[in-house]
Amino acid sequence: MLSWRLMMRVTLVFVAAITAATVGQVVLAQQFTPKPPTAADWAALAKLPDFNGVWETGLGGGGGRTGGAPPAAGGAAAAAGRAGAPAGAGAGRGRGGAPAGPALTPEYAARRKALQDAAKEDNETANCLPQGMPGIMGQPYPMEFLLTPGQVTIVIEAYQQVRHIYTDGRPLPADPDPKFHGSSVGRWEGDTLVVETIGFSPLTQLAANTPHSDKMRIGERFKLADPDTMTIETTITDPEALTAPFVSTRTLRRHRDWTLAEYICEENNRNSVDQNGKAGINLASPGSPKK
Amino acid sequence: MTHTLKQTVRAAVVAVGLVGGFAAAAAAHHSFAPFDMGVTKTVSGAVKTVEWTNPHIWVWLDVPNDQGGIDLWGFEGMSPNFLGRRGWTRTSLKPGDKITVTYRPLRDGKKGGMFVSTKAPDGRLLSMQGGQNPEP
Numbered sequence: 304m305l306s307w308r309l310m311m312r313v314t315l316v317f318v319a320a321i322t323a324a325t326v327g328q329v330v331l332a333q334q335f336t337p338k339p340p341t342a343a344d345w346a347a348l349a350k351l352p353d354f355n356g357v358w359e360t361g362l363g364g365g366g367g368r369t370g371g372a373p374p375a376a377g378g379a380a381a382a383a384g385r386a387g388a389p390a391g392a393g394a395g396r397g398r399g400g401a402p403a404g405p406a407l408t409p410e411y412a413a414r415r416k417a418l419q420d421a422a423k424e425d426n427e428t429a430n431c432l433p434q435g436m437p438g439i440m441g442q443p444y445p446m447e448f449l450l451t452p453g454q455v456t457i458v459i460e461a462y463q464q465v466r467h468i469y470t471d472g473r474p475l476p477a478d479p480d481p482k483f484h485g486s487s488v489g490r491w492e493g494d495t496l497v498v499e500t501i502g503f504s505p506l507t508q509l510a511a512n513t514p515h516s517d518k519m520r521i522g523e524r525f526k527l528a529d530p531d532t533m534t535i536e537t538t539i540t541d542p543e544a545l546t547a548p549f550v551s552t553r554t555l556r557r558h559r560d561w562t563l564a565e566y567i568c569e570e571n572n573r574n575s576v577d578q579n580g581k582a583g584i585n586l587a588s589p590g591s592p593k594k
Numbered sequence: 595m596t597h598t599l600k601q602t603v604r605a606a607v608v609a610v611g612l613v614g615g616f617a618a619a620a621a622a623h624h625s626f627a628p629f630d631m632g633v634t635k636t637v638s639g640a641v642k643t644v645e646w647t648n649p650h651i652w653v654w655l656d657v658p659n660d661q662g663g664i665d666l667w668g669f670e671g672m673s674p675n676f677l678g679r680r681g682w683t684r685t686s687l688k689p690g691d692k693i694t695v696t697y698r699p700l701r702d703g704k705k706g707g708m709f710v711s712t713k714a715p716d717g718r719l720l721s722m723q724g725g726q727n728p729e730p
Contacts, residue, residue, distance in 0.1 A: 424625055424627035424628075425624050425625040425627055426625075428623055428624065429623065429624035429625070431649070443676065444673075444675060444676070460675060561679065564674070564675040564678065565648070565675075566648050566649070566673070566675060567648055568623070568648060568649045570647045570648045570649075571645055571647035571648065571649075571650075571652070572648075572649055572650075573650070573652065573668075573670065574623065574624040574628075574649070574650070574670075576624075582624065582625060582627035582628050583628065584628045584670070584700060584704075584706070586668050586704055586705070586706055588654075588666060589642075589643050589645050589652065589654055590643075
């Protein structure tokens with residue numbers, strides 16, 4: 304009797320284990336599997352808005368971008384607090400003294416103030432570390448959009464970076480590794496490419512001197528304002544860092560006669576920043592070792 | 595009178611353009627911290643070489659010193675990518691060219707700074723906004 308019950312238990316455990324393994328396989332099987340593109344998939348690209356080619360954002364002092372929070376104030380606020388801007392530059396106040404930039408929670412406002420007070424002369428981009436998202440989208444260099452079945456690829460000249468936006472219907476990853484450009488999926492809503500990105504490296508910043516939490520989410524809406532003008536409306540949410548969505552808009556111009564150039568930051572980088580934020584310049588004679 | 599006004603406006607436009615260009619350059623890669631951006635100086639010499647490289651070009655100048663010798667000065671400009679789309683080429687300045695460089699000096703007093711502009715031997719103004727044809 305006793306041994307019978309024990310056998311039943313063992314059997315039940317086995318059944319449970321097998322069931323769990325089977326369910327696990329089913330879950331795995333439900334993971335997204337990209338399909339090979341068909342001729343129809345390639346032909347369908349011709350019906351999408353013409354994003355292909357080389358685009359450049361406006362230049363100088365935050366040109367080409369307006370930003371702020373809440374969204375209703377976005378168009379009027381100046382482009383203060385641009386991600387990737389040097390320490391202490393342009394943070395806090397917009398044109399006419401109006402508050403601009405992201406609306407931070409007390410904790411993140413304190414963290415930003417601490418970074419500002421540290422008054423670092425420069426940040427790691429001086430050592431050739433790329434900005435990551437969202438700063439990489441605002442560099443004074445062009446970017447090239449490539450549309451292929453199931454994917455939009457943005458090749459960014461600055462720091463020779465690339466973003467992969469999957470438009471094949473896959474979901475965002477449930478637990479992505481933190482990355483400089485995060486993990487992106489996109490879909491077409493009419494003529495607008497709507498992109499959602501999550502999972503950012505802690506080495507990237509929400510805005511100048513402004514860290515983000517691991518819950519930061521970036522939404523982007525790409526569309527053509529006219530045949531050679533693209534607008535990108537960017538909405539950043541972060542339940543730990545922001546009290547309201549941080550919305551900004553960039554305008555890009557297409558340059559049909561441009562090609563992307565090479566940008567190897569380490570080729571001859573004579574700028575630097577040390578661990579204390581002290582900026583340096585290396586004047587070693589050209590051709591000699593820079594040490 | 596009108597001529598003077600026109601010149602003033604033109605100078606102002608150039609000044610604003612230069613500041614905008616520098617802001618863009620800094621946002622791209624590094625801050626102005628090593629440079630005294632409130633000071634503009636000039637120095638004359640002969641081009642030793644131009645490093646037409648990323649992330650910035652460097653113009654190296656042989657400058658005669660008070661002791662009868664030659665000092666090597668270095669000036670950081672924008673990137674070949676940026677300037678190459680705006681009228682500069684890697685041979686806009688050639689070794690041996692006698693030029694006067696307008697620059698923002700290094701704060702540490704070393705021989706060099708941030709390149710602002712120069713007039714190339716062919717008369718073109720080479721600035722961080724690009725290369726422009728000589729004034730008519």
